[in-house]
Amino acid sequence: MAEAIKVPTMAEYMAQGKSPEVLFWVGCAGSFDDRAKKITKAFVKLLAKAGVDFAVLGTEESCTGDPAKRAGNEFLFQMQAVTNIEVLNGYEVKKIVTACPHCFNTIANEYPGLGGNYEVLHHTQFLKALIEEGRLTVEGGKFKGKRITFHDPCYLARANRIYEAPRDLLKKLEVELIEMKRCKTKGFCCGAGGAQMFKEPEPGTKDVNIERTEEALETKPEVIAAGCPFCNTMMTDGVKNKEQENKVEVLDIAEMIASAEDL
Amino acid sequence: MQYLPNILFVIALAAGVGFFVLNIKKLIRNIKLGRDEDRNDNKPQRWKNMAKIALGQYKMVRRPVSGIVHVLVYLGFVIINLEVLEIIIDGIFGTHRIFSFLGGFYDFLIAVFEIFALLVLVGVIIFWIRRNILHIKRFLNREMKGWPKLDANLILYFEVVLMVLFLTMNAADLTLQTKGAAHYASASGIIGSFPVSQFIAPLFENLSISTLILIERTSWWIHILGILVFLNYLYYSKHLHILLAFPNTYFARLKPQGQFDNLEAVTNEVKLMMDPDADPYAMPEEGAEDEVPAKFGASEATDLSWVQLLNAYTCTECGRCTSECPANQTGKKLSPRRIMMATRDRIEDIGKNIDANKGSFKEDGKQLLDDYISREELWACTTCNACVEACPVGINPLSIIMDMRQYLVMEQSAAPTDLNNAMTNIENNAAPWPFNQMDRANWINEN
Numbered sequence: 001m002a003e004a005i006k007v008p009t010m011a012e013y014m015a016q017g018k019s020p021e022v023l024f025w026v027g028c029a030g031s032f033d034d035r036a037k038k039i040t041k042a043f044v045k046l047l048a049k050a051g052v053d054f055a056v057l058g059t060e061e062s063c064t065g066d067p068a069k070r071a072g073n074e075f076l077f078q079m080q081a082v083t084n085i086e087v088l089n090g091y092e093v094k095k096i097v098t099a100c101p102h103c104f105n106t107i108a109n110e111y112p113g114l115g116g117n118y119e120v121l122h123h124t125q126f127l128k129a130l131i132e133e134g135r136l137t138v139e140g141g142k143f144k145g146k147r148i149t150f151h152d153p154c155y156l157a158r159a160n161r162i163y164e165a166p167r168d169l170l171k172k173l174e175v176e177l178i179e180m181k182r183c184k185t186k187g188f189c190c191g192a193g194g195a196q197m198f199k200e201p202e203p204g205t206k207d208v209n210i211e212r213t214e215e216a217l218e219t220k221p222e223v224i225a226a227g228c229p230f231c232n233t234m235m236t237d238g239v240k241n242k243e244q245e246n247k248v249e250v251l252d253i254a255e256m257i258a259s260a261e262d263l
Numbered sequence: 264m265q266y267l268p269n270i271l272f273v274i275a276l277a278a279g280v281g282f283f284v285l286n287i288k289k290l291i292r293n294i295k296l297g298r299d300e301d302r303n304d305n306k307p308q309r310w311k312n313m314a315k316i317a318l319g320q321y322k323m324v325r326r327p328v329s330g331i332v333h334v335l336v337y338l339g340f341v342i343i344n345l346e347v348l349e350i351i352i353d354g355i356f357g358t359h360r361i362f363s364f365l366g367g368f369y370d371f372l373i374a375v376f377e378i379f380a381l382l383v384l385v386g387v388i389i390f391w392i393r394r395n396i397l398h399i400k401r402f403l404n405r406e407m408k409g410w411p412k413l414d415a416n417l418i419l420y421f422e423v424v425l426m427v428l429f430l431t432m433n434a435a436d437l438t439l440q441t442k443g444a445a446h447y448a449s450a451s452g453i454i455g456s457f458p459v460s461q462f463i464a465p466l467f468e469n470l471s472i473s474t475l476i477l478i479e480r481t482s483w484w485i486h487i488l489g490i491l492v493f494l495n496y497l498y499y500s501k502h503l504h505i506l507l508a509f510p511n512t513y514f515a516r517l518k519p520q521g522q523f524d525n526l527e528a529v530t531n532e533v534k535l536m537m538d539p540d541a542d543p544y545a546m547p548e549e550g551a552e553d554e555v556p557a558k559f560g561a562s563e564a565t566d567l568s569w570v571q572l573l574n575a576y577t578c579t580e581c582g583r584c585t586s587e588c589p590a591n592q593t594g595k596k597l598s599p600r601r602i603m604m605a606t607r608d609r610i611e612d613i614g615k616n617i618d619a620n621k622g623s624f625k626e627d628g629k630q631l632l633d634d635y636i637s638r639e640e641l642w643a644c645t646t647c648n649a650c651v652e653a654c655p656v657g658i659n660p661l662s663i664i665m666d667m668r669q670y671l672v673m674e675q676s677a678a679p680t681d682l683n684n685a686m687t688n689i690e691n692n693a694a695p696w697p698f699n700q701m702d703r704a705n706w707i708n709e710n
Contacts, residue, residue: 159521
């Protein structure tokens with residue numbers, strides 16, 4: 001990072017008696033996972049460049065409870081949810097953006113029933129809106145004309161019918177988008193969902209991420225674009241397993257935009 | 264004695280319909296063994312879904328080959344059933360083609376029935392080839408061995424026999440009319456138009472009137488008796504979908520697929536735990552004990568909701584879900600179709616048990632979990648919703664998997680060790696990994 005970008009917390013805003021335009025929900029992966037932290041930073045750079053008045057919860061953020069819920073631990077999920085909702089409502093948060101489709105789905109769909117009502121956006125939707133409002137400009141830059149395939153995250157695509165926002169951003173980057181055979185409604189999972197990320201797979205003939213990576217590699221891409229930190233990990237592992245890491249990059253769309261803009 | 268056929272027909276009809284009604288009552292009783300769930304919200308949307316997905320076959324054609332052939336067989340089935348109405352009236356009153364007063368329109372109708380009968384015949388043969396000759400993977404999974412395979416083929420054979428009988432009957436009738444046979448021929452010329460069976464009729468040219476009547480009557484009787492048998496076969500078969508697809512699409516979930524229901528019983532407990540004013544030792548309010556569920560999640564078919572049981576009876580084992588399931592496609596034991604089949608098997612066994620024990624269930628030492636659905640299957644799911652999306656009639660196998668996981672975790676603490684570690688981390692430090700929550704914002708100052 002050329003220079004440190006200021007990332008204010010909600011607590012700091014509150015101390016000044018102000019509230020930001022949007023809360024950036026970083027998520028566990030975005031906070032702790034080394035690969036996902038790069039996505040977080042790229043997104044923050046874009047927010048700063050667009051002049052978005054944003055804040056994070058910082059140490060007051062905690063797991064949304066998604067993996068607990070999908071594992072079947074409804075108690076733990078609701079404990080997490082109620083705790084987070086108390087914090088969010090305490091700060092009178094209205095609008096949330098997150099780079100994790102799992103956090104997105106949980107906060108948007110499962111928090112309202114527990115008293116947490118917010119406008120929740122996935123970062124690809126938010127970036128698209130920034131571009132449409134003219135606050136952020138994107139040009140092809142280094143991805144112009146490159147062969148790129150996009151892997152639909154289950155919890156963004158099928159689960160919430162968001163297929164176009166990430167693809168619209170890729171169009172802005174003027175890439176040559178090559179769809180995999182199984183995409184959009186038929187998108188094939190990376191293998192991390194349903195808390196599989198945190199366990200060994202059940203016995204089978206192949207790992208799900210290898211199957212998906214093979215499908216992605218069939219499109220002969222230079223970049224496999226992702227919109228989820230867990231998909232990113234799974235696809236990155238898959239590419240390494242296929243010994244293609246020198247030829248094929250796995251990048252989040254926010255990283256692509258940030259690096260196209262040379263941020 | 265001249266009314267003997269009419270009487271026999273009425274008896275056969277009453278027996279066929281009566282037995283069917285008994286089975287439908289049993290079916291409804293079994294579905295109601297499931298727990299209550301409200302699916303009466305947003306009725307306009309529900310009607311719309313039923314019209315689009317069940318009536319309109321909208322999701323079927325996502326796979327063009329099987330989809331379009333299915334639409335033909337489906338349309339044929341619906342349209343030819345109009346003819347069954349005439350057959351029933353003729354059977355009761357001993358008339359011959361009672362609707363022929365419709366004149367030109369009647370000719371048109373019979374022509375349409377014949378064309379669809381031929382299309383159904385072709386469609387069914389294509390289906391048979393797909394199931395038995397082409398090695399289509401989704402028809403070959405382990406859950407498709409034995410009865411499910413036989414069931415699928417029996418349905419196809421039934422349809423072939425019914426269509427052949429229908430066309431044979433028409434061909435014999437046409438020949439009888441041409442020969443001017445009493446009761447068949449009409450002064451106003453040939454009744455009906457026979458674009459398909461006219462090609463069978465020449466085979467009958469040289470037969471005597473009495474042989475022709477025998478052929479016509481035999482075809483007529485076996486056809487209608489076949490329909491009554493087929494109607495009663497439904498309850499024992501995956502073919503039940505021809506009826507249940509309609510209520511099933513009506514009652515299907517309307518919420519986003521990613522939204523899993525929040526368990527209300529848990530919400531109450533969590534709120535109590537979070538409420539600083541709550542007195543954990545307070546006497547429960549009057550009737551409050553009744554609200555606490557016997558268990559969290561599902562280990563038995565009767566722990567599932569009636570919608571999930573309706574789903575199980577609706578499943579026609581097409582396997583579109585399984586063919587798109589990432590776990591199944593990578594060789595895991597999980598097959599969403601098998602989840603539905605096992606659920607139906609279990610609730611059927613419970614129903615039979617209740618019937619055999621004068622209306623109350625007698626413990627049989629079995630349950631849905633482990634005896635019908637294994638833990639390995641449940642833990643292989645990525646909750647990606649591909650199965651839910653693929654189902655042409657709105658079945659949700661994922662919801663059953665989730666309810667059973669809830670039982671495993673909340674009632675038995677039987678999650679895989681890795682998951683237990685992740686959940687302990689969430690509990691202790693608010694992330695699935697063992698990082699301190701106080702380090703959550705460290706990324707801000709890292710380069």
